[in-house]
Amino acid sequence: GSLYATGGIAAVFYLFGRGEHDARARETGLLGAEALVDSAIVVQVLKTASRRQRPPTDHASGEFFSGGSSFPSGHAISAWALATVVAKEYGRHRPLVQVGVYGLATAVSISRFTGRNHFLSDVLVGSALGYGIGRYVYRRNHDTSLDASGGAKKTSGARSKLLPLVAPRFSRAERTYGLALAWDF
Secondary structure (H helix, E strand, O other), X not given: OOHHHHHHHHHHHHHHHHXXXXXXXXXXXXXXXXXXXXXXXHHHHHHHHHOOOOOOOOOOOOOOOOOOOOOOOHHHHHHHHHHHHHHHHHOOOOHHHHHHXXXXXXXXXXXXXXXXXXXXXXXXXXXXXXXXXXXXXXXXXXXXXXXXXXXXXXXXXXXXXXXXXXXXXXXXXXXXXXXXXXXXX
């Protein structure tokens, strides 16, 4: 659920795809990274705007605009965004893939609530936003020629189109956030 874990998973998909010339795995990594960056931006905006208290705070009633950072759950949104991309890429003819990745995302979401890190609404909204972001990124950027190949399409080392690699950049010391774009020609 954390951005480091989900980002690492997206990176593994991408690097595996590059190394094995597997277009589907490479696309999964790229789309997963984009969904995670989009999720991180949405989470930061909503957390900054809502400032909701977290459950462990003494006498926390879940009030908004009280200086907290509970709403929405960043772990839930990132887990569901990546799970949705993976499910869309690999689960079309393999329902167990969908059950597996959505099951893991559900486990992350439940753990954030049962661990008293978030209120239930934080987790539900984070999960719904993550699913929506993952679905949007996949629908907008998916290479439909991968569907016609029936699976992992082997490619030459050259890319057939210019797809940007989007990566988050942040500095805790300077309290700045941003994006880095890189193109591979």
